[in-house]
Amino acid sequence: MDGSRKFWFILLDIFCILFALEIAAVFLLPQDWSLLTDYTGATTFTVLLFMLSFYIMDCYNIGHEDVKDSMIRLGMGIFIGTLLTTGLFYFLDNWRFPRTLFLIQMFLNMLFAGVWRLIYIHFSSKLLKKQRVLLLGVSQADRVAGLLKKYAPDAELVGYLGAECIDDVNAGQHLGSVNDVLSIIEQRKVTRVIMLDEGLLSPKLAKELFNARLSGLGVDDMFSLYQRLTKRIPVDLINDNWLLHQDGFNLNVHKTARRFKRAFDILISTFMFILLLPFLAIVALIIRLETPGSPIYTQKRVGLQGKIFTVYKLRSMGVDAEKDGAKWAEKSDPRVTRVGRFIRKTRIDELPQLFNVLKGDMSLIGPRPERPEFVAELEKQIPYFYVRHSVKPGITGWAQVLYPYGSSLEDARYKLEYDFYYIKYLSTLLEIKIILKTIGVVLFPKGAR
Structure with a gap:
């Protein structure tokens, strides 16, 4: 919207x-x-x-x-x-x-x-008046069309400028040369231009397009469009130079911000732990009555700077759920108990991690901590996966409130893009938004597994 x-x-x-x-x-x-x-x-x-x-x-x-x-x-x-x-x-x-x-x-x-x-x-x-979108070039046009359909359903792709493409791409009608961009914008009542090939613009055209932008025309490249619509950072569109020169990624630079975040973690987690202790005891008893074994489940997870720590959770599976080794969580996972399904959907199973926050292994807000077995594989498959370990993992986070539990390599890639966005734009305001959205996810656990 x-x-x-x-x-x-x-x-x-x-x-x-x-x-x-x-x-x-x-x-x-x-x-x-x-x-x-x-x-x-x-x-x-x-x-x-x-x-x-x-x-x-x-x-x-x-x-x-x-x-x-x-x-x-x-x-x-x-x-x-x-x-x-x-x-x-x-x-x-x-x-x-x-x-x-x-x-x-x-x-x-x-x-x-x-x-x-x-x-x-x-x-x-x-x-409602639709956004009318014009493409400059056709590189990744299918990806743009998919983003607009999912995240901007009121947008209409009017066509593209540049060399005519003979391949079957979802770019709309070929409208002519890039030199015609200003006249096409006026004729077709274009409200936003997406530059998929910046090399098509001469300095003169770039200046004219900038002047049109000052008059109200929306202008995006692929990266800015993706980030604006999805609130994620596309890991396939970045490189080392981009990371080096970008603003953000400042939590470990500013010691005051890091201390404030730690003080907030201690204060809130202590209050919540004391307040929820009777409730956790009741849930633990219900888990124990349904299936034998300890209601508290421990796992090794990867934390800040790759350090391995033990995470505490309320058990949502049977005691022998991983007898054949570690596996991704699945939709309608048969290993999950009846009580486990409920506490997963409402995120109640994560509450014992308040103890991890008090210990300093985790923060209230941050990327979800992954298991070492998965991290080793994900770092081979997904570029810059290690960046998520530059901050403490969290009980909740930007990825956790906007995307369900990961169950595949593709899910892990999407979640990394959310984590990148959080790490880059980390601020008090963003953390407040995450807390408020977490309350909504607990009350209305759409898509949780």
Whole structure:
């Protein structure tokens, strides 16, 4: 979803929240009191908490969801928002709305926000202005077409400029020479140009295209398009020189940031470990009742700078699951127990790793630690796989919240691309986004195995 459309969606949701509050207020608040003047604090916190809940439940990925999925996420977002607001106002006497108001507001909000989403899903293909994309060259045109179809369904590939290609590539219609780029952009109402062969542009054309960019034309190369759409860094499009000169990859450079991250890890993991200890004991007992053996499972994993450490997990398989050696996790893996399926989907099996965080082997956020047997093979098959070991592995991370458990070499490649993105752009804001998305994955474990 592009930024401007997302802005309007957020604005519509804020309007729905306020409109639902206003209607509920008619029945429960004094007639001469106003939400925005007499209940300014309560109204502001209500809107913020509901928008936070919508973000957690990924309610703004509308263009890529079906109706059922969108409605479920919206319903859970509204329910979480209602719980958060009623919980907060329990402690804020001066800003408190009547509890019944939130019950009325919850149903009204679901009605209003649900209706506009259904209208959007039904009419978006007819009413929304499509992005019109022009290719310069045809190198990797099939890959571009695949990315647009998956991540930008509102984009339309109008064709390509350059030498006419006789091969069957998914590049659209041949529209002429690169020298015609400005006239083609105007004639075909192109909104974005993707440069697949930068050598086609003369200095004069490059300057003219840059001026068009200053006037609002979108311009990408293959790398920037891939990164912008997928939030991954394509490992097949980088090299040693690129890595050397890129901004980012700075966690081990800035000691203060590293210390702050460690302090955060200790503080949060200690709090969570104490809070969840009774719950972990109950889950461990249930695991033990279903299958014999210790409910705590240990494995060797690869950590920071390739150091081997022992990871702790709640056992989700039978005790003899790996009698024939290490294997990738599979979809509907027969080795997984009934309790194991549930704790994997909800990520409960990962909670004992809080002890690894306290020990310093792991961080709360980072790449998923892999087993030494797999790492040895993956480093041979995937370029720059070792880069993920430049930071501590994490219980959750960018790859963990955006991609399911890996079960193949191709999965490992995709996850490495997410890990690269995390390591390059590591920041407090990105880590907050990962924490919020982790909550959404736990509450709505779509795609987890």
